Amino acid sequence: MSPTEAAEAGEAVRFAVLGPVGCEDGQGRPVRLGGPRHREVVARLLVARRRVVPVDRLVADLWEEPPPGAVGAVRTFVAEVRRAVEPGRRPRAPSRLLATEGPGYVLRPGPGAVDAWRFEAEVARAAALAPAEAAPVLDAALATWRGPAYADFPAAPWASADRARLTELRLHAVERRADALIRSGAAREAVWDLDAHVAEHPWREDGWQLLATALHRSGRQGDALTVLRRARQVLADQLGADPGPGLARLEREVLLQADHPEAVAPVTGDEVWSRAAAAYEGAVPARSPARLEATAGLLRELAVTGAGGLGAARQHRAAAVAAAERTGDAELAARVIGVYDVPAVWSRVDDADAARAVVKAAERVLARLPGDAPETVRARLLASVAVESRGDALAEGAVERAAAPPAREPWRRRAAQAAAEAEAAARRLHDAALLAFALNGTFLQSFSRCGLAARRDAVGAELVELARAHGLVGPEVLGRLIRVQALAGLGDLAGADLQATAVDRLADRYERPLARVFTTWYRALRTTLADPSDPAAAETAYAEAVALLAGCGMPGFATGLPALTRLAPVVRSGALPEPEPFTGADWGPYAPWVRPLLLLGADRPDEAREALRTAPRPPHDHMAEAMWCLLARAAARTGEPRVAARAAAELAPARGRQAGAASGLLAFGPVAGYLAEAGAVGGA
Template sequence: MSTPLIRVLGTIGADIDGVPVQLTKARHREILGILVSARGATMGTSALIDELWEDAPDGAVGSLRTFIGELRKLLEPARAAHTPPTIIVTIGNGYALRVPPDAVDLWRAEDAIRIADAASAKDREALLTAALDEWRGAAFEEFGTRAWAQRETARIAELRSGAVELLAETRLQLGRAQDVIALLDAHVGAHPWRERGWRLLALALYRSERQADALAVLASARTALVDALGLDPGRQLAALERDILRHDPSLMLPGDEAGRDEASGDDATDGTSILIRTAALSARTGTRPQIESVAALLPVLAASGSVRVAAEQRMAAIAAAEELGDPELTARVIGGFDVPGVWTRSDDPAQASSLVAAAERTVAALPGGASDRVRARLLATIAMETRGTAGRASEATEAERIARRLGDPALLCFALSARFQQTFETTGLAAMRARIGGEIIAVAVDAELPTFEIEGRLVRMQALCALDDIAAASAEADLVDDLARRFDRGLATVFTGWFRHTFTGGPMPAAGPEMAGFRIGLDDLARLTSAVRAGSDLPDGDFGPYERWVRPLLLARSGRASEAQAALDHVPDPPRDLLSEAVWSIVGLAAIDVGHRDAARRSTLALLLAAGERAAGSGVIDLGPIAPLLADLAAVADTGGDTMFVALRPGSSDTKQLGC
């Protein structure tokens, strides 16, 4: 079992081998945050109790020990009973976190920033970029009002701000002025008192042949400093303004060509610069219009393929809106990103968690007179961003109900998209997803919403694969490709390319830079499942988040039955998502190969509701019809006549009798 990777820059959480640890209790998250803030030092029991409770109750010591014990099990799920913990260790009358420095996002960021100071410009740029990528929100975000967190958050915020400005300075040295504009646009709004940020942004604009915008930034800096702090701008800002007005040659790099990024050779028309320039032109009047104009452009940017840039700017816009203390503005920013989702594994789980937390805070803070439309978009966002958990169906259903009542087709498509993401409570729900996809198509065609029409057809394509109607799925794929060409939606063809590779013999699509949650581990998983269907030797590989479910089968097929048995002893339930049937089938095959009765029983129970389907609901991975596998599993899972009753659907009184 790998060392947990711990996150505190945003919502506190942890992953083990790419799978989120279910830290459902706030006390678990807070204890982990406190121990991270201690940086490996021992926290005494009494000190921990003082941090956790303002007025410690009777039995606080026992409660703390219970929380520590539960947290240890979550962080070391494979640790054998009666063996000492290695992650949260007991030292004297206290506890300490024992993980490598690179296992905590904050520690990695601090190390990279420290090393960057002495590095060359090129290496410094890479180190600082990696460090800033660690942030998914404010440090210890959920516990920002707690005394232990407040002692750290100011220092960490200053660390990040300094890193942003040093990175901007470095990119200017490297001739990458356009990247500096993208980096500093949100930064100066969030930190208007930091003159260095204003100065670097103005210089970057000037080097991009945007003298008027550079002077406007310096005027904004002067206003912000005078109005907020009663301070006149420093000498460096005044000197820069004077030098810009005189076109001082010293402001340009030697050989610099304004309007062109020397480092990359790209002109200043990429999605990021279009976003920032358009937002700036439409938002001269103040912070609120600027935030709203950026938020309005983000869905277009994401749908056209710039997913990563849109995601980064979205988080910056949400943070800026929350800082203004206007929940209705924040709600419009969060809910305005009505980009449909087809894949059930998040590209960035930590960022998704931060988005959900922001949406939940905003729902709770909305005034009584807020519109139902705004509330519905927030609920749909919560359901969309918790994709593959099947735990937010009520939010999606409520958003759908409101959308139908309002007669809002765009909102209805978004709500149906969110409901699709929550249709994984059990296996065997492909027919339901096909119906949802069909309704999205009908509404989107009538309302001329091509992005949602593409999503609806992809959802139907996936569901038809599970329903073993490959011809109909292929027809949907053809329609998606036509729409993608007409409306410049290149990401959609990634899904159709995979479909054709798996089901019609097409080439394997090349891995692209976007949609990490879709891509990581998928190539090797596809090769393995193809070999399973062909009955050939199984190739090993990097299976990313699917490793723990694939490994037992690889061990079994390589003659290491005892190791496969041991791996199956501890294999967890796979995530509830588009690959549930396929992953449960892989576990079932391993159970059959080594005769593992418990794993066979679990696989049977999980797959029974999908007995009439094909393990192909993703449209990417295919393990063939599920019924024959269930027949083979029944022999291994046999209990000598015991009978299990399995509900066909949650909440249904109908049952199916399974002799096991």
């Protein structure tokens, strides 16, 4: 087996700690780790989460009173485990999976190669999903448990903290799954598991409340009351405590429903929804234009419910816009387009074709609007154009090459003008919701050059102030996320932390799960910036952030990011990326600017030089600064003066900043270093 094949085999190894400690290879076959001490070494290294564990720490953890030769025994255990998990590794070749590093050992499985880590990632992903989507995800996550965590070592002190944390997370997942079933109208399915849950963990009030709610929603008021009274008795007997306010309130509601069923409103939002939808269906004629407007408003609400809702809203919005245009009523079409003021925090669209279709429709409708049309209708159309035209979504033909002087780009001027006109109209009209929408467009058009983080922070601050004054939840979340990104770019991590915490509170309170995707990524970036000397901590934080991408429903944001997080530490170190670790990496939209460095790392300078000469200039978006840095380094290493000069000119306004930090995602190191490299070749 070649070294490459051995590395790939090592990365395919999977470990299990949710139950007895175990291991299997890439084909799912059990790997014999050895005796109990071998498995304990593996488990202890997994608890360290890809951090180095010194040999003396391992000795102290494995034996209460270490015997003579304990250090040698540990080294033997490690060597034998290494042979088991990397059977094809050549003698004396460095291990990529179980490595000797400094004073000890480190086990580096992939982010998804440990059942406990996958479980944590899936529970976090479920938090960003609608209830009907979250329940099966939590089901599958809970199915990974085969017994108590680290079951082989129930008394080991080194496992106690992680075992307690994982056990608590499992109990939380059981309750969140039940809550998801109840919220999605499947309360009966939740009853049996909850009954077993409270029997095993009678001190958990959330479990009792969920069980009583599930029974109540299933039409079993008597059983719900019995459970609530049982909960009261158990809590009093075992904890000497009265039920909390949630249980007490639920008991009052169930009693009221049992005594006066005719006086109580429907007990679930689902019932209210169903009845209102039926009433609307009966009251509004099938072909009424009012249905189009109502649909557009519903899609706006659907888009903020989570990944599934966002994807569905994006798909159905295009159909609603097309249907509105076909009516021939320009004002109706304008309202259908303009009502979709869903906050947009990322400057690359998820579906360029859909964005282009919306903008073209908006431009056609603007041309057909009667002169006496309300100014707010026209302004909302302009704001829609500004928001959907972000980045290079509306590019007319190929953009110029990075080696060429900056070109005039009419589509960017039109989008910027639309943003300015929408904002001016909103201020004249003193319309808070319209101004919030227009400021979203202004923000997305503020990526015309590098170094504009301060300007974006001002937009974010105004959005927050406006939203708090008028009770606008979506714009407040947007404004704070803008500030998280901008303050990270300005180096104000304390300020960014405050904004991220506020976003998380709003996301929890108002069920805006996608907001946590951005705050999780910011915290991974913060880990890198706060302590560059701890790459293992950053790697763990990014693994958590990457795990949220699969279900986020934002391909314009997610595609290519995992590979960039792996490239970032290489770039920050000043090294060229070696080919092997990036074989098969999906660079997504960032491929043209990464490719020259990859070719240099593969010792193919002529191809790298040609890739530089033909590379387009980076889009005007969150990642432009980072991509210009990649081009600057490749140009410096190949001696390509035109790209170096252009990159230096583009990056100059961001001198003194961390390259890419204003994305709120990752950083490539000080911009000044890239300017120096490019200047030495480009003459700046």
